Amino acid sequence: MTGNQKKLLEVKHLKQYFNVGKPNEVRAVDDISFDIYEGETFGLVGESGSGKTTTGRSIIHLYKPTAGKIIFEGEDISQLKTRKDFLKFRRQMQMIFQDPYASLNPRMKIKDIVAEGIDIHHLAKSDQERSEIVENLLETVGLNKDHSSRYPHEFSGGQRQRIGIARALAVKPKFIIADEPISALDVSIQAQVVNLLKDLQEQQGLTYLFIAHDLSMVKYISDRIGVMHYGRLLEVGPADDVYEHPLHDYTASLISAVPVPDPEFERKRRQIVYDASEEKDDPAHPKKMHEIVPGRFVRCSEDEIPKYRARAKKALA
Amino acid sequence: MTERILDVKNLRIDFHTYAGEVKAIRDVSFHLNKGETLAIVGESGSGKSVTTKSIMGLLANNAKVVSGSILYHDQDLLKKSEKEMQNIRGKDIAMIFQDPMTSLDPTMKIGQQIAEPLIKHKHLDKKKAWQQALEIMKLVGINDAEKRINNYPHQFSGGQRQRIVIAIALVCYPEVLIADEPTTALDVTIQAQILDLMKDLQSKIETSIIFITHDLGVVAGMADRVAVMYAGEIIEYGTVDEIFYNPQHPYTWGLLNSMPTLSSTKLEAIPGTPPDLLDPPKGDPFAARNPFAMKIDAEQKPPFFKVSETHYAATWLLHPNAPKVTPPDEIVRRWQLYRKMNNQTQVH
Numbered sequence: 001m002t003g004n005q006k007k008l009l010e011v012k013h014l015k016q017y018f019n020v021g022k023p024n025e026v027r028a029v030d031d032i033s034f035d036i037y038e039g040e041t042f043g044l045v046g047e048s049g050s051g052k053t054t055t056g057r058s059i060i061h062l063y064k065p066t067a068g069k070i071i072f073e074g075e076d077i078s079q080l081k082t083r084k085d086f087l088k089f090r091r092q093m094q095m096i097f098q099d100p101y102a103s104l105n106p107r108m109k110i111k112d113i114v115a116e117g118i119d120i121h122h123l124a125k126s127d128q129e130r131s132e133i134v135e136n137l138l139e140t141v142g143l144n145k146d147h148s149s150r151y152p153h154e155f156s157g158g159q160r161q162r163i164g165i166a167r168a169l170a171v172k173p174k175f176i177i178a179d180e181p182i183s184a185l186d187v188s189i190q191a192q193v194v195n196l197l198k199d200l201q202e203q204q205g206l207t208y209l210f211i212a213h214d215l216s217m218v219k220y221i222s223d224r225i226g227v228m229h230y231g232r233l234l235e236v237g238p239a240d241d242v243y244e245h246p247l248h249d250y251t252a253s254l255i256s257a258v259p260v261p262d263p264e265f266e267r268k269r270r271q272i273v274y275d276a277s278e279e280k281d282d283p284a285h286p287k288k289m290h291e292i293v294p295g296r297f298v299r300c301s302e303d304e305i306p307k308y309r310a311r312a313k314k315a316l317a
Numbered sequence: 318m319t320e321r322i323l324d325v326k327n328l329r330i331d332f333h334t335y336a337g338e339v340k341a342i343r344d345v346s347f348h349l350n351k352g353e354t355l356a357i358v359g360e361s362g363s364g365k366s367v368t369t370k371s372i373m374g375l376l377a378n379n380a381k382v383v384s385g386s387i388l389y390h391d392q393d394l395l396k397k398s399e400k401e402m403q404n405i406r407g408k409d410i411a412m413i414f415q416d417p418m419t420s421l422d423p424t425m426k427i428g429q430q431i432a433e434p435l436i437k438h439k440h441l442d443k444k445k446a447w448q449q450a451l452e453i454m455k456l457v458g459i460n461d462a463e464k465r466i467n468n469y470p471h472q473f474s475g476g477q478r479q480r481i482v483i484a485i486a487l488v489c490y491p492e493v494l495i496a497d498e499p500t501t502a503l504d505v506t507i508q509a510q511i512l513d514l515m516k517d518l519q520s521k522i523e524t525s526i527i528f529i530t531h532d533l534g535v536v537a538g539m540a541d542r543v544a545v546m547y548a549g550e551i552i553e554y555g556t557v558d559e560i561f562y563n564p565q566h567p568y569t570w571g572l573l574n575s576m577p578t579l580s581s582t583k584l585e586a587i588p589g590t591p592p593d594l595l596d597p598p599k600g601d602p603f604a605a606r607n608p609f610a611m612k613i614d615a616e617q618k619p620p621f622f623k624v625s626e627t628h629y630a631a632t633w634l635l636h637p638n639a640p641k642v643t644p645p646d647e648i649v650r651r652w653q654l655y656r657k658m659n660n661q662t663q664v665h
Contacts, residue, residue: 047504215505216577258505261534261573
């Protein structure tokens with residue numbers, strides 16, 4: 001990413017702990033920092049339990065962050081308190097959820113689901129305007145406007161996810177968090193939804209945080225990627241670079257485990273085994289994000305920087 | 318000649334629902350050779366799970382086998398009583414289910430769960446059964462098995478639980494193992510471990526595997542042969558190389574084309590959705606989503622056309638009178654690879 005692009009979101013030393021102070025304290029997100037630029041798609045990958053979903057939920061304030069700052073358009077949104085502030089902020093930021101079966105209220109009609117944001121923010125002056133907006137939204141996401149008076153159970157998984165996308169778009173947000181939006185869908189439908197998200201981004205200049213465990217899909221949709229493990233961000237960089245030349249050992253092992261639809265490749269595949277002790281904190285050598293080469297960050301201690309620099313150099317050669 | 322261990326012929330299964338008869342399996346035939354892994358690929362609702370449930374005799378109450386046979390050692394499994402099936406299930410034909418979180422009994426020690434099939438089928442006493450349970454736990458890679466045998470399922474992680482499910486399935490050394498999306502609920506790194514384990518155990522135990530999945534990447538790594546299902550039918554089958562490098566059916570093209578490879582820059586989605594099996598289309602079921610569909614596709618169901626001794630595809634495009642079409646770029650690339658691979662083998 002070039003330096004002159006505007007930062008839309010800055011996450012600074014975000015910590016999200018659960019059961020703080022109790023024996024079962026969980027450090028779901030442990031001091032992570034990253035920026036998302038306007039108009040880009042930032043992919044967050046990791047295995048289950050890595051904290052990627054928690055990160056997304058903390059950003060949109062479904063949890064109150066334990067510590068750290070979330071700066072959206074220059075304003076710290078981690079400390080919002082009044083309903084008025086929240087309304088203003090949530091108009092800018094929306095979310096698409098993983099499970100299209102659980103995220104739509106089965107007792108509401110599609111038009112009411114999609115228009116919920118419109119109602120809350122009083123974006124429509126009349127009933128007629130409201131239904132016009134809804135119908136336009138449904139057409140935007142590739143559904144038929146006649147669908148608006150149906151109920152969720154009348155739709156397939158892919159169609160439901162389109163409804164979820166229409167609902168997110170209803171308030172004209174700048175930023176959308178998509179939390180595993182395709183993992184509940186069939187392969188042939190996944191591509192449809194991903195392509196829709198890409199088209200919408202182009203048309204409306206949206207910025208995405210795309211959270212997923214499917215690395216090949218994340219690589220396909222994202223401009224930049226962050227790799228999470230055990231609540232920490234281990235590596236950040238442009239999608240193609242991170243995939244082709246991972247710097248951190250964990251990233252390399254994760255990529256080596258992705259099955260590829262190519263039998264020849266699979267026969268030759270060697271999975272890289274990762275030793276998680278590499279991530280252990282060593283008080284003598286504190287680890288933090290270091291910029292190894294411009295645009296590529298790795299979480300490491302000062303001593304390890306040369307090692308990663310050498311790796312990055314080798315990748316460029 | 319390879320020995321056929323399982324032979325499914327002209328299987329048709331309907332489900333009775335309030336809306337009508339859902340024709341879930343529509344004339345499906347395939348066989349499983351001894352020692353091989355056959356992958357059945359398809360989207361949800363394509364009938365891959367129903368097919369294997371019928372082999373296990375685990376169909377839901379509202380399912381009706383309309384016709385067909387499932388021959389296992391020349392006996393038709395569909396004609397067996399529930400009691401007879403209980404003697405086959407878990408002993409000769411075993412199954413691994415998708416979700417390791419729900420396929421174990423939370424109130425039973427895992428040692429007991431692994432030993433159960435041995436006590437039931439091999440009539441071992443408890444001590445001997447637990448002894449063997451311990452051995453198989455070591456075989457599937459559970460560390461500290463002596464201690465862990467007394468643990469309950471919730472004390473294990475997802476990947477370990479799936480190892481236990483595999484241990485239960487393999488403890489009687491079944492001839493046939495049916496794995497229904499065994500790694501879908503797991504993370505990629507754990508998935509890779511479990512797949513390696515299955516391959517390793519297959520060679521040790523000499524079992525034949527039917528592997529059901531929607532993930533073509535997993536298929537590429539696991540399968541010897543592949544059957545592609547769509548709307549309750551097998552539409553193409555062949556060796557793994559034939560399906561991945563020389564696919565002939567437009568649906569197989571679409572599937573391969575809609576998966577991102579680590580190098581792909583553009584995804585081609587298959588438009589539309591699968592047909593409603595309450596009222597299946599009379600021609601090629603894929604016709605409505607097929608950019609290469611011809612007039613005949615809407616009218617008449619294509620028969621299987623032979624591509625090679627092992628490779629068949631049900632598409633009118635293979636009819637001698639069909640026009641030549643150019644498949645998507647990604648498929649052309651794969652075809653070229655296939656030609657290159659074949660030339661090399663001929664030279665050698």
